[in-house]
Amino acid sequence: MxxxxxxxxxxxxxxxxxxxxxxxxxxxxxxxxxxxxxxxxxxxxxxxxxxxxxxxxxxxxxxxxxxxxxxxxxxxxxxxxxRVTLPPPSPAIGHEASDLDVLFGGDLAWPGKDRGGPTPSGWREPDRFRRGRCSSTTN
Known part of the structure; x- marks a missing residue:
């Protein structure tokens, strides 16, 4: 056709x-x-x-x-x-979990921060930093 x-x-x-x-x-x-x-x-x-x-x-x-x-x-x-949530892998030999948490912003970076505990001097809250208020937070 x-x-x-x-x-x-x-x-x-x-x-x-x-x-x-x-x-x-x-x-x-x-x-x-x-x-x-x-x-x-x-x-x-x-x-x-x-x-x-x-x-x-x-x-x-x-x-x-x-x-x-x-x-x-x-x-x-x-x-x-x-879905099963897998736990994070263990740190490689020679690395401390707390160091990696600080480096990568993990939950354990400053354990006391969310519970009113001390935070390192000079730590800047991300939302304050984004708004231009770069004051440090210490308890």
Whole structure:
């Protein structure tokens, strides 16, 4: 079947259905289905449809259905409750856990800080520092 014959089929079908289907609409429908298929990458779809840039394919065909996004987020959050949280690894030989906590900002950096205990002189609260109030906090 050539292009004109297929256009004639669409014209005959569109009239009683009061629709405006076209080959171009089928082209977009196929691209949307391919872009949503987990077995095909965006690069695959880009190649099939002849787009010069992946951003063209992404901008046109990576349209998210709001209900699907909400369902995926709910599934992710439900799965998060079931995930096992692994304890942090032990420090390597020659390193003290408290030193690493200070270096990386861990919970044990200054154990007494949140309980009203002493903090090192010159310690700056991050929120005060960000606001430009660089006063030290000591108890």
């Amino acid at each position: 050539n292009y004109e014959a297929l256009r004639a089929v669409f014209r005959r079908a569109n009239a009683p259905l009061a629709t405006n289907w076209s080959m171009h609409a089928l082209w977009h429908t196929a691209a949307l289905h391919m872009a949503r298929d987990k077995r095909l990458s965006l690069r695959d779809v880009q190649t099939i449809f002849g787009h010069a840039h992946p951003s063209t394919t992404a901008d046109i065909y990576l349209v998210e259905d709001e209900e699907q996004v909400i369902a995926r987020v709910q599934e992710y959050l439900a799965d998060a409750k079931e």
